[in-house]
Amino acid sequence: MRLPKKISPDSIKDAIVEFKIDYLKPFEVVLGLVLNEAINDQTYKYVNASNNVPLEIQEISGRRFLFYNENIKFHLTSKAITINCYSAYISWDLYLQEITKVIGLVNKVVSKIKIERIGLRYVSEYENIDLNECLKFNFTFGHPNITSKHYTFNSEFIYKSALIILTLRNLMPVNATNNSKNVSYIDIDVIKKDLEIEFSINEKLLVVLEEVHQYEKEIFFNLLKEEFLQTLQPEY
Incomplete structure (x- = not known):
């Protein structure tokens, strides 16, 4: 077809x-490094889920940190990194660009992370x-x-x-x-x-x-x- x-x-x-993924190091260390890089890079805003969360991203309740820009949002857990659209779908080409930006930011501060599954x-x-x-x-x-x-x-x-x-x-x-x-x-x-x-x-x-x-x-x-x-x- x-x-x-x-x-x-x-x-x-x-x-x-x-x-x-397997971070090959303690998750708390990884999260701290990514948070510091996001703050220094200023590419992404972030919210702490334990504080007051903007209405448009209330669905993250229960997660420690959510990083976002005008196109996507992403969060880290001890076993996964998840990236999805912030509000509306932005086309695969633009979405893939945003995915690679997130990969680049994380990889800049944490190397040798192994991917076990992609969905x-x-x-x-x-x-x-x-x-x-x-x-x-x-x-x-x-x-x-x-x-x-x-x-x-x-x-x-x-x-x-x-x-x-x-x-x-x-x-x-x-x-x-x-x-x-x-x-x-x-x-x-x-x-x-x-x-x-x-x-x-x-x-x-x-x-x-x-x-x-x-x-x-x-x-x-x-x-x-x-x-x-x-x-x-x-x-x-």
Whole structure:
């Protein structure tokens, strides 16, 4: 299948890349070094989750520090570094640039970090759109005459060299500012495991990032019915 380079609207609510890693040194030391570098570099603002957190990033409650700029936010835990969009998706090319900036900042102060797993997850959101009408997917069970309007479907499978976790949520009721609406979600997580890659800006890491992004696109676009895809104004 020929994959579009761009669709409009893309409806991507969030994009998350997660590196499962081994710091090879105490996490508290790593966090302190990254925090000092972020302060000195002034590329990223940061918040301490134990203090008052700005409303737009309240979801970080419980994490010690969140670093962010106008495009992305990232945080470190003892076993992972996670980077995701600050508010809106900024295209893969710009997102990849931001990912490499974070890698460069961390690698500047902490070397020889090993990546064990890379995950790239895209969550697309569609208001008042029935997934049954736009996806090559049918949800049936023991009573074929019953049609499910609201449902959540989850599947894990191997695609090429990656583990895929696919979650579909159809017309889920959402209450926002006293306005009730139904929202559908297409959630695709592409995971490459058992890696031995250095957490630095190197060709092997960039190849894997491009690979998981390509798999992400292939899964997403192959799910769509052709007539729905055409409503998204695909550009090739």
